[in-house]
Amino acid sequence: MTLPIFPTCKYNLRYLIIIALVSLNYQFSLAQDERRTFASAYHDKSAYASIKGLLDTALSHDDSYAAGIYYQQIGDVFFKEGVLPQALEYYFKANSSFLARTFTVEYADNLNKIGKVYYKTSRLNSAMQTFRKAVVVSDKVNYPRGTAEADKYIAQIFEKMGHLDSAHYYLELALRAYQKLHNKQQVAFTYSKIGGIYEDELKFSEALPYFFKALDLYNDSKSLEGKAALLNNIGDVYRKMYNYKTALTYTKQAEQLALQLKDFQQISSAHRDLAKTFEMTGHFDSAYYYSEKARSAYAKSFNIDTDKKLNLLQTLFDVEQKNKEISRLEKDQFNNRVFIFLIVLVGLLLAISGYSVMSKQRLKSKNESIIHENIRENIELELNNNQLQETNLKAQLELQSKELSSHVLLIIQKNQFLEVLKNKVISIIKDDKRDSRRELKHLIATIDENTNQDKNWEDFRAIYENVHHQFFDKLIDYEESLTATDLRFLALLKMNLQGAELATMLGISQNSLRTVRYRVKKKLKLTEQDNLSQFIQQF
Structure with a gap:
């Protein structure tokens, strides 16, 4: 292969070539990795x-x-x-x-x-x-x-x-x-x-x-x-x-x-x-x-x-730029359509509103009078209903209070009767007639049981709940340790019964009543200075 070789020149040309080579090498190195073969379609x-x-x-x-x-x-x-x-x-x-x-x-x-x-x-x-x-x-x-x-x-x-x-x-x-x-x-x-x-x-x-x-x-x-x-x-x-x-x-x-x-x-x-x-x-x-x-x-x-x-x-x-222009034209076209639609819509709305205003003016006075009359009648009817409902509620409450009072009175009378009967039986026992003593003792036990466990308690509780709603549930929520006797005591106390009446209703003595009162106050975490009667009224 023949290569182009030119006649030898002066040696100072050598330095020029070296400078050119150094410069070229620097420029070429900058682009050495700039491109590589890339196969694509x-x-x-x-x-x-x-x-x-x-x-x-x-x-x-x-x-x-x-x-x-x-x-x-x-x-x-x-x-x-x-x-x-x-x-x-x-x-x-x-x-x-x-x-x-x-x-x-x-x-x-x-x-x-x-x-x-x-x-x-x-x-x-x-x-x-x-x-x-x-x-x-x-x-x-x-x-x-x-x-x-x-x-x-x-x-x-x-x-x-x-x-x-x-x-x-x-x-x-x-x-x-x-x-x-x-x-x-x-x-x-x-x-x-x-x-x-x-x-x-x-x-x-x-x-x-x-x-x-x-x-x-x-x-x-x-x-x-x-x-x-x-x-x-x-x-x-x-x-x-x-x-x-x-x-x-x-x-x-x-x-x-x-x-x-x-x-x-x-x-x-x-x-x-x-x-x-x-x-x-x-x-x-x-x-x-x-x-x-x-x-x-x-x-x-x-x-x-x-x-x-x-x-x-x-x-x-x-x-x-083309995409922006297309977007702009599409936006302009959309805006034009919206503008035309709005013009037509406004015209229709004006026509409809004009007709509607005229119709409403004719109906307004009539409708207002009808509305006022209906409001007045509704108010009167609501007042009458409220008065009737209040009267019925008062009547029911009064009836239930009477029932409760009657029930309490009945219990008091029964317990008083039982107390008298008990005393008579005790006097009989003190006699020397020993042949009837066992039967009389049995009779006294039966009377005591009848006095302490009132079998009419459930009826009393149902009537009481009608007058004082959820009274017993509220007490149990407040203090779970309250017994049935405690609940009876508190229910009677809320009715403002006095000590003697409370003892008779519960079938216990005055001393026992003081014990019950002390125990209940302690369960309710009340101090000696706290008034139990006032406290129970909140339930």
């Missing part, structure tokens, strides 16, 4: 517009999963053209949509895409965290391709950080995964990255076998994607091994393939390496020639990328 402006339409349809149907897919695809369009902030924005929106359905393969892919944006923008810590999360999600959903993709980029992050051993480890993980998946393209890429690590470690003899394994896979698959960069890497290794002839051969192959693909970035890279090789062989005129060509190719690549970014951003702006 999108076509920049038309792709964004068409996907945006599909996205709007999915959102209008509340289809979060489809919306997530379209968010991700729009992010891919921006990523492909290097508009990374917008790409990241749409990837984040896709994440929110995918998370609505727990972990999925699409979510794992999206995490890898977010990690790539972080990697491209040198946010290595964020990239590392995102790729590690992608590994976890990919393992959970049994998605080895997602795991391999994340491992591959984790390795590249370690490489940038200078941790070459860790980078090599993760590249081996990715390599084994891609081999199981029979993905020759990614196996070749991983081989080339492992070779690159050995090259960084200056282990050129160990790097070349991996580069040639990758080259064999590219040749077998007849794939040109990534092949130009690989050929350039091989030429670069041979140059570093001072095998300039072989280095020029592979670098020229890289140049020809890049020209065929019209990949100006790879063209610039090949020309840059050719310039370095010629400079090292002392052909400074050729080195200067290729350094200028590298600068020109890089400028063209930069301009093309810039134009694509601007066109895409212009499309984004145009679509947003």
Whole structure:
């Protein structure tokens, strides 16, 4: 292969070439990771517009999963053209949509895409965290391709950080995964990255076998994607091994393939390496020639990328403006319809209200007189009902009070009778007539039992409850330890009976009555100064 070598110039040209190479190397390094091959079916402006339409349809149907897919695809369009902030924005929106359905393969892919944006923008810590999360999600959903993709980029992050051993480890993980998946393209890429690590470690003899394994896979698959960069890497290794002839051969192959693909970035890279090789062989005129060509190719690549970014951003702006205009027109149309409707409605309402006012005026006086008359009659009827109800209640209360008084009087009379009878029997017992003494004692016991356990108590209690509602329930709620005798005592006390009457009703002596009064006050937690009669009136 004939290479363009120009006659030797003066040595001061050497310094100019070195300055040009240093400048070019600096500019090229800034864009080294700006673009990588991206396989998709999108076509920049038309792709964004068409996907945006599909996205709007999915959102209008509340289809979060489809919306997530379209968010991700729009992010891919921006990523492909290097508009990374917008790409990241749409990837984040896709994440929110995918998370609505727990972990999925699409979510794992999206995490890898977010990690790539972080990697491209040198946010290595964020990239590392995102790729590690992608590994976890990919393992959970049994998605080895997602795991391999994340491992591959984790390795590249370690490489940038200078941790070459860790980078090599993760590249081996990715390599084994891609081999199981029979993905020759990614196996070749991983081989080339492992070779690159050995090259960084200056282990050129160990790097070349991996580069040639990758080259064999590219040749077998007849794939040109990534092949130009690989050929350039091989030429670069041979140059570093001072095998300039072989280095020029592979670098020229890289140049020809890049020209065929019209990949100006790879063209610039090949020309840059050719310039370095010629400079090292002392052909400074050729080195200067290729350094200028590298600068020109890089400028063209930069301009093309810039134009694509601007066109895409212009499309984004145009679509947003179009959507805003459509929204404005739809809003105006809606407002016009609402305005017309309101005019018609107001007219109808005015007509109806006019007729209604006239009708209401005619009926108003009549209705008011009828209403006032009905109100007056209702008030009179309610007053009569209240008076009648009050009269009935008074009559019932008076009747029940009479019944209660009669019942109490009956009990008092009965107990007095029993007391007289008891005294007579006692006087009989004191006689010496021993033959009737046992029967008389039995009679006294029967009288005592009849006196102390009033079998008419339930009737008395029912009548009492009608006059004093829930009296016994309130007492039990206040103090649960009150006995039946206590309740009888308190009920009679509420009727304002005197001591003698209370003792007669309960069938006990005055001393026993004082004992009952003391015990009840103690249960009710009253002091000696507290008046039990006044206290019981609150129940």
